[in-house]
Amino acid sequence: MILGSGSAWDTACVQLANAAQHLGLDDGMHELLRTPRRSITVSVPLLRDDGQLMVLTGYRVQHNLARGPGKGGIRYHPSTDLDEVKALAMWMTWKCALMGIPYGGAKGGIAVEPGMLSRQERERMTRRYAAELVPLIGPEKDIPAPDVGTDEQTMAWIMDTYSTHTGHIATGVVTGKPLSIGGSAGRAGATSRGVQLAVFAALRQTGRDPHETTVAIQGFGKVGALAAQYLHDAGCRVVAVSDVKGGVHNPQGLNPAALIRHLADGAETVVGFPGTDSITNDDLIELGVDVLIPAALEGVITIENADRVRAKIIVEGANGPITAEADRILDDRGILIVPDILANGGGVAVSYFEWVQDIQAYFWSEDEVNDRLAALMERAYSEAAMLATTQGISMRNAAHCIGVSRVAEAHRTRGLYP
Numbered sequence: 001m002i003l004g005s006g007s008a009w010d011t012a013c014v015q016l017a018n019a020a021q022h023l024g025l026d027d028g029m030h031e032l033l034r035t036p037r038r039s040i041t042v043s044v045p046l047l048r049d050d051g052q053l054m055v056l057t058g059y060r061v062q063h064n065l066a067r068g069p070g071k072g073g074i075r076y077h078p079s080t081d082l083d084e085v086k087a088l089a090m091w092m093t094w095k096c097a098l099m100g101i102p103y104g105g106a107k108g109g110i111a112v113e114p115g116m117l118s119r120q121e122r123e124r125m126t127r128r129y130a131a132e133l134v135p136l137i138g139p140e141k142d143i144p145a146p147d148v149g150t151d152e153q154t155m156a157w158i159m160d161t162y163s164t165h166t167g168h169i170a171t172g173v174v175t176g177k178p179l180s181i182g183g184s185a186g187r188a189g190a191t192s193r194g195v196q197l198a199v200f201a202a203l204r205q206t207g208r209d210p211h212e213t214t215v216a217i218q219g220f221g222k223v224g225a226l227a228a229q230y231l232h233d234a235g236c237r238v239v240a241v242s243d244v245k246g247g248v249h250n251p252q253g254l255n256p257a258a259l260i261r262h263l264a265d266g267a268e269t270v271v272g273f274p275g276t277d278s279i280t281n282d283d284l285i286e287l288g289v290d291v292l293i294p295a296a297l298e299g300v301i302t303i304e305n306a307d308r309v310r311a312k313i314i315v316e317g318a319n320g321p322i323t324a325e326a327d328r329i330l331d332d333r334g335i336l337i338v339p340d341i342l343a344n345g346g347g348v349a350v351s352y353f354e355w356v357q358d359i360q361a362y363f364w365s366e367d368e369v370n371d372r373l374a375a376l377m378e379r380a381y382s383e384a385a386m387l388a389t390t391q392g393i394s395m396r397n398a399a400h401c402i403g404v405s406r407v408a409e410a411h412r413t414r415g416l417y418p
């Protein structure tokens with residue numbers, strides 16, 4: 001096992017190196033797979049509502065395009081930088097390959113706190129960023145989607161900006177769009193539904209009863225909130241959730257739907273939700289639960305706290321929540337980790353379905369979408385679990401080996417353009 005220093009890019013490179021070593025890839029192929037195909041940094045000037053000019057920095061990285069157009073979300077977060085976007089783009093490459101989806105990997109973002117901007121400022125910023133990306137993105141080139149700090153409205157603005165520039169409506173340029181402009185039934189809850197399916201697959205694998213399973217979820221955003229609701233509806237006891245301001249805990253179980261309504265009614269945080277005790281994000285990671293779901297940001301389980309994690313199963317709703325060193329500690333302790341590229345692959349699966357429906361201009365029912373999602377998740381989970389068991393490796397290494405080998409195979413088959 002190769003170790004690293006803890007940044008998201010470093011963690012991603014260590015995971016690739018472990019897979020490359022296990023697969024016996026030569027150094028040249030390893031280097032080809034590590035190096036992003038294209039990385040761009042753009043300046044995003046934004047005129048604030050008060051007349052001040054603010055200049056932000058945006059990124060888009062297309063990590064690998066061997067198996068299809070780039071695919072990956074757009075993140076608005078103050079700590080976003082090129083290295084983080086490169087790591088997230090690399091994980092998208094392996095995720096799409098593991099899920100059996102004909103896409104490469106990409107990711108983008110702007111270093112900004114979107115909460116400090118008005119809706120009009122967010123729209124101007126998004127349109128300017130999208131205009132800078134017009135030469136790079138497109139239904140056959142690179143297809144963005146929502147991520148941390150962005151939503152379906154952001155995707156609508158990008159789709160409109162791109163369509164205006166190119167002179168034709170291009171619904172397939174982004175996924176995670178509103179239904180009224182070519183979005184897919186089931187997309188909004190797809191990542192969370194996939195997380196729930198991954199949790200259930202892990203419970204089956206370890207012989208646990210969902211009705212006797214306690215769950216803690218860090219991050220109560222697009223992924224975490226609906227994952228909490230679906231797991232609760234399916235019989236698990238969700239005992240703690242958190243957001244950037246802190247967490248709430250009730251050993252008897254929370255009602256996620258009521259908490260979602262509480263936020264929709266105007267509460268700014270889960271903290272203070274009636275019938276709960278407050279806990280910190282650090283406490284939540286260390287709670288004595290059966291299943292821990294980090295669903296916020298990367299690098300939250302590190303060498304500092306990995307020894308204190310008490311969950312028996314970790315299902316990575318977020319991308320890269322466990323650093324490479326922490327991963328080794330947890331693995332040595334026998335904790336089952338369902339890795340991000342598998343656990344949150346439901347989002348890109350239904351993004352793919354949305355793109356297919358846009359291209360065909362023919363739309364499926366929510367049941368059809370959910371059935372196809374379940375089939376992809378179950379296939380990817382069982383392939384990774386089978387490889388892990390037969391070769392005596394972790395689920396993370398197995399999932400990476402499957403994704404990485406498929407991309408390497410695509411490179412070998414296409415050959416090298418001189």
Ligand code: NAD
Pocket residue numbers: 146147148149150191218219220221222223224242243244245281295296297298317318319320344345347348
């Ligand atoms: P989001 O912006 O909707 O929600 C993020 C949540 O995390 C919020 O509740 C926020 O308050 C919380 N948070 C932010 N910083 C935190 C911190 N320092 N400590 C604790 N909580 C914090 O984002 P999302 O779309 O739910 O994405 C969450 C994770 O899931 C990210 O890693 C993202 O890359 C990954 N992911 C998202 C999708 C998708 O479809 N949205 C798909 C696959 C993976």
